Amino acid sequence: MGEQAKFGKGCHLHLIDGSAFIFRAYHALPPLTRKSDGLPIGAVAGFCNMLHRYVEGNTGPDAPTHVAVIFDHSGKSFRNDLYDQYKANRPPAPEDLRPQFPLTRDATRAFNIACKEIEGFEADDIIATLACQARDAGGRCTIISSDKDLMQLVGDGVEMLDAMKNKRIDSDGVVEKFGVGPDRVVDVQALAGDSVDNVPGAPGIGVKTAALLINEYGDLTSLLDRAEEIKQPKRRQTLIDNRAQIELSRQLVQLDCEMELDFSLESLEVQDPDPETLMHFLADMEFRTLTKRIAEQLGVEAPVIAEAAPAKTEAAAPDELPFDVDSYTCVSDAAALNEWVAKAHKRGWIAVDTETTGLNEMQVDLVGISLCVEAGEACYIPLTHKKGASDDLFGSDDLAEGQMGLNEALDILKPMLEDPAIIKIFQNAKYDCKIFKRYGVSVAPIDDTMLMSYAMNAGEHNHGMDVLSERYLSHNPISIKTLLGTGKSAITFDKVPLEDAVKYAAEDADITLRLWQKFKPQLHQKQVTTVYETLERPLVPVLSEMEMHGVLVDRDTLSRMSNSFAQKMAGFEAELHEMAGKPFNVQSPAQVGQILFEDMALEGGKKTKTGQWSTPADVLEDLAATHDFPARVLDYRQLQKLKSTYTDALQDHIDPDTGRVHTSYSQTGANTGRFSSNDPNLQNIPVRTEEGRRIREAFVAAEGNKLISLDYSQIELRILAHIAGIDTLKQAFRDGHDIHAMTASEMFDVPLDQMTPDVRRQAKAINFGVIYGISAFGLARNLRIPRGEAQDFINRYFERFPGIRTYMDDTKAFAKENLYVQTLFGRKIHMPQINAKGPHAGFAQRAAINAPIQGTAADIIRRAMVRMPEAIKDLPAKMLLQVHDELIFEVSEDAVEDTISVARDIMQGAAEPAIKLDVPLVVDAGIGDNWAEAH
DNA sequence: GACATCACG
DNA sequence: GACGTACGTGATGTCC
Numbered sequence A: 001m002g003e004q005a006k007f008g009k010g011c012h013l014h015l016i017d018g019s020a021f022i023f024r025a026y027h028a029l030p031p032l033t034r035k036s037d038g039l040p041i042g043a044v045a046g047f048c049n050m051l052h053r054y055v056e057g058n059t060g061p062d063a064p065t066h067v068a069v070i071f072d073h074s075g076k077s078f079r080n081d082l083y084d085q086y087k088a089n090r091p092p093a094p095e096d097l098r099p100q101f102p103l104t105r106d107a108t109r110a111f112n113i114a115c116k117e118i119e120g121f122e123a124d125d126i127i128a129t130l131a132c133q134a135r136d137a138g139g140r141c142t143i144i145s146s147d148k149d150l151m152q153l154v155g156d157g158v159e160m161l162d163a164m165k166n167k168r169i170d171s172d173g174v175v176e177k178f179g180v181g182p183d184r185v186v187d188v189q190a191l192a193g194d195s196v197d198n199v200p201g202a203p204g205i206g207v208k209t210a211a212l213l214i215n216e217y218g219d220l221t222s223l224l225d226r227a228e229e230i231k232q233p234k235r236r237q238t239l240i241d242n243r244a245q246i247e248l249s250r251q252l253v254q255l256d257c258e259m260e261l262d263f264s265l266e267s268l269e270v271q272d273p274d275p276e277t278l279m280h281f282l283a284d285m286e287f288r289t290l291t292k293r294i295a296e297q298l299g300v301e302a303p304v305i306a307e308a309a310p311a312k313t314e315a316a317a318p319d320e321l322p323f324d325v326d327s328y329t330c331v332s333d334a335a336a337l338n339e340w341v342a343k344a345h346k347r348g349w350i351a352v353d354t355e356t357t358g359l360n361e362m363q364v365d366l367v368g369i370s371l372c373v374e375a376g377e378a379c380y381i382p383l384t385h386k387k388g389a390s391d392d393l394f395g396s397d398d399l400a401e402g403q404m405g406l407n408e409a410l411d412i413l414k415p416m417l418e419d420p421a422i423i424k425i426f427q428n429a430k431y432d433c434k435i436f437k438r439y440g441v442s443v444a445p446i447d448d449t450m451l452m453s454y455a456m457n458a459g460e461h462n463h464g465m466d467v468l469s470e471r472y473l474s475h476n477p478i479s480i481k482t483l484l485g486t487g488k489s490a491i492t493f494d495k496v497p498l499e500d501a502v503k504y505a506a507e508d509a510d511i512t513l514r515l516w517q518k519f520k521p522q523l524h525q526k527q528v529t530t531v532y533e534t535l536e537r538p539l540v541p542v543l544s545e546m547e548m549h550g551v552l553v554d555r556d557t558l559s560r561m562s563n564s565f566a567q568k569m570a571g572f573e574a575e576l577h578e579m580a581g582k583p584f585n586v587q588s589p590a591q592v593g594q595i596l597f598e599d600m601a602l603e604g605g606k607k608t609k610t611g612q613w614s615t616p617a618d619v620l621e622d623l624a625a626t627h628d629f630p631a632r633v634l635d636y637r638q639l640q641k642l643k644s645t646y647t648d649a650l651q652d653h654i655d656p657d658t659g660r661v662h663t664s665y666s667q668t669g670a671n672t673g674r675f676s677s678n679d680p681n682l683q684n685i686p687v688r689t690e691e692g693r694r695i696r697e698a699f700v701a702a703e704g705n706k707l708i709s710l711d712y713s714q715i716e717l718r719i720l721a722h723i724a725g726i727d728t729l730k731q732a733f734r735d736g737h738d739i740h741a742m743t744a745s746e747m748f749d750v751p752l753d754q755m756t757p758d759v760r761r762q763a764k765a766i767n768f769g770v771i772y773g774i775s776a777f778g779l780a781r782n783l784r785i786p787r788g789e790a791q792d793f794i795n796r797y798f799e800r801f802p803g804i805r806t807y808m809d810d811t812k813a814f815a816k817e818n819l820y821v822q823t824l825f826g827r828k829i830h831m832p833q834i835n836a837k838g839p840h841a842g843f844a845q846r847a848a849i850n851a852p853i854q855g856t857a858a859d860i861i862r863r864a865m866v867r868m869p870e871a872i873k874d875l876p877a878k879m880l881l882q883v884h885d886e887l888i889f890e891v892s893e894d895a896v897e898d899t900i901s902v903a904r905d906i907m908q909g910a911a912e913p914a915i916k917l918d919v920p921l922v923v924d925a926g927i928g929d930n931w932a933e934a935h
Numbered sequence B: 001g002a003c004a005t006c007a008c009g
Numbered sequence C: 001g002a003c004g005t006a007c008g009t010g011a012t013g014t015c016c
Helices: A018-028 A042-057 A078-082 A098-110 A123-136 A148-153 A171-178 A182-192 A207-217 A220-225 A233-241 A243-253 A275-285 A288-298 A334-347 A406-418 A429-438 A449-457 A465-473 A480-484 A498-525 A529-536 A539-549 A555-580 A589-599 A617-624 A628-652 A690-698 A715-724 A727-734 A739-748 A757-771 A776-783 A787-800 A802-818 A838-871 A893-908
Strands: A012-017 A066-070 A114-116 A140-144 A158-162 A167-169 A349-356 A366-374 A377-382 A423-426 A446-448 A551-553 A664-666 A676-678 A705-712 A820-822 A828-830 A877-882 A886-892 A923-928
Touching: A012 A018, A012 A123, A018 A042, A018 A066, A018 A098, A042 A098, A042 A275, A042 A288, A066 A123, A078 A243, A098 A114, A098 A275, A123 A140, A123 A148, A123 A158, A148 A158, A148 A171, A148 A182, A167 A171, A171 A182, A182 A207, A182 A220, A182 A243, A207 A220, A220 A243, A233 A243, A275 A288, A334 A349, A334 A366, A334 A377, A334 A406, A349 A429, A349 A498, A366 A406, A366 A498, A377 A498, A423 A429, A423 A449, A423 A498, A429 A446, A429 A539, A446 A449, A449 A465, A449 A498, A449 A529, A449 A828, A465 A498, A480 A498, A498 A529, A529 A838, A539 A664, A539 A838, A539 A877, A551 A886, A555 A628, A555 A690, A589 A628, A617 A628, A628 A690, A705 A838, A705 A893, A715 A727, A715 A757, A715 A802, A715 A838, A727 A739, A739 A757, A739 A787, A757 A776, A757 A787, A757 A838, A776 A787, A787 A802, A802 A820, A802 A838, A820 A838, A828 A838, A838 A877, A838 A886, A838 A893, A877 A893, A886 A893, A893 A923
Parallel strands: A012 A066, A012 A140, A066 A114, A140 A158, A349 A423, A423 A446
Antiparallel strands: A158 A167, A349 A366, A366 A377, A664 A676, A705 A886, A705 A923, A820 A828, A877 A886
């Protein structure tokens, strides 16, 4: 440090406003991506060009002797402690810009220019402090920026330079801009405020008026003290009323010239870049032109950049960094943890994984947290592991040694996990976010490798970590079973010895980070960034909240129904044994089949592929027309289903703490974009039979509330009408006609006023069949008509609506060509089986026809759900459940109508503005004390 | 753990 | 010309 000459007279410091460079570069260039992997790189390219042009231009007597690029540190600054709304209305950095922030630091260092940022301060403060130091030492300083907030620093050897316009700004320039000299800029800004930074200022006073006042009264303090003297009554009152706010504003705009810096002016001395380092960086970024140009100037050989690197989509390249579970570290004190937090700040991202005592997010305890910022470098923070059970079979409740306190760790992690400038990366973020939420941490923003995979590869494979790691990293992770065991002897994670836990948990974070690095650029390449960012990622907090809120279920209602079912079933069982002439297990399809088709020798029995007699409901229904036995079996089966799956099982899912049922939605469960619901499944609660529907009476609103249900009417048919472009159908929807009756009328030439329910029913079956990729066989079975007749129906339908056949043929052809189909919103559903030969071919083709329709409907309700929390935030209403085309809310009695109105608008307009459908979306609403009434 | 059955959209 | 099919899910019980 002592080698450099002292900064003083004759020295000239240049300070570059790094953030301004980045944003200017970002907006000036198209969204370039790195050829080999699609990493967004446009802002870095522009940044490097600007930096290079700047260095090139620094010749002659006025060249700087010292230089630094100053960046804003991610996260909040001390100004947020003064005013929590400071810069609060600033939108987050664009998605494709964020990963470029750290790269611009790397670029600065590659050019061998000092690169500075300090936590808790803005770049402007560092610039202010350095400028003052330079001035005090008798040297000069040029600030390369056009930010008006820096103009207060101008004067006495400090100037600004607008690099784009190549215009210097001195004291006169400041007067031109603010109407006052640099020393009064702060006063003017305090009065005028700043909408960009959300500095309030004095209402109704702009720069012009502010300058007028300051020039008249000398300075801000005098002005405020003598505010009574102001002639204009309104202006006078404003200043008197808002004195505190104006003084706060002054604090906000006043830059800190006296920061403690851990580097000296001397350390910023201009140095030549190291050609090798610079070349390596530029080549790594694949900047072909710039690399060549700078290589020539430096007189070195330009490194070769492969023209078209092989697409790295599937298996990992063999030369990738191997996994080494022994390299992972165990973090057990605050100092070590703080280092990891610092790494996250530096990088702007961090992969996080939580370990818990089980899978039920509402009940389990946090056991530890693993982190990873750089591939191959991961740690585990054990928090509540229990002491080993060396000779005590039951283990111990005492905490194991070598762990930091849970609260201490969370206190350190919370600001980072909530920092808007740091992306937290998870595999299945919803799980971890719910856990963190229970510990008072609201994690944001996030990325989720599971959802990225789903957006890119739905239909190709599942999206669990094991599958993804195997497929994309060629690595088999440690199996959780080897740590926990299986079945009855399985232990919970808090009983796992620390050294094993570190390897397993840290590896998961490492895998997550590596998957993210691999997937991120692929999202662009596969053109699903919008799907991921608008239809997948924003749902994580929405679903988390719905799941955590849960739905109130009345245990007594269920319990009474269970008892009633049990009684009836016992009666049916006795009857059935009597009829069979022997006791048998009514729940065994094999035994029922034997009795029906062997003992009773009934006709029409078919066998399943395993050789058993097949006894599904439709077969038994046919037999029930003539025999009591199959009719009774059906009765029994219905009650058995209701009891075991619903009235019994649902009670076990009532959370002991909340008294409510908390389902879990799987965002990646259905390939079409639908959600699935599990533990328990609340998307298949009975409704079609009277008996079953009564189960919904147990789903109730809390005291003083109502349940409301809003469902899309015929959404899939509407989408079909739009996509296939069927004018008659579209018009019918626009006119609000009964679509099935209309179809029947068109097909069978029956006037609407002479429509019979049976003809309408047949048309309805055809309409549904079309959505499913109609076949004569399927329609025949559904309508119980001969196959030839079904084929006639279908032919007539296609004749009447030729657009439908075109849509089906086009969709099939598209799928065969591309191996995927698409929704209106760009969601891709892969169809790897579409070109299969043989009997399976039909399956894939029908799925291909159905997927765009079902998927588009799923996209639309997803869009509604993403917008819903903001829309209802001021209403006493909560969104509880989603059942594919229906949303259920719990709402205070006095806000029922308002909520319906708001939620309906959101749902009906959910396709817009992305898509303007040719058909209206209609949402029906129901209200009740329970779900049966509301539906 | 595979299979059959049945609940939903 | 025969093959065997409606599309998408999850939970439960039997049986091996």
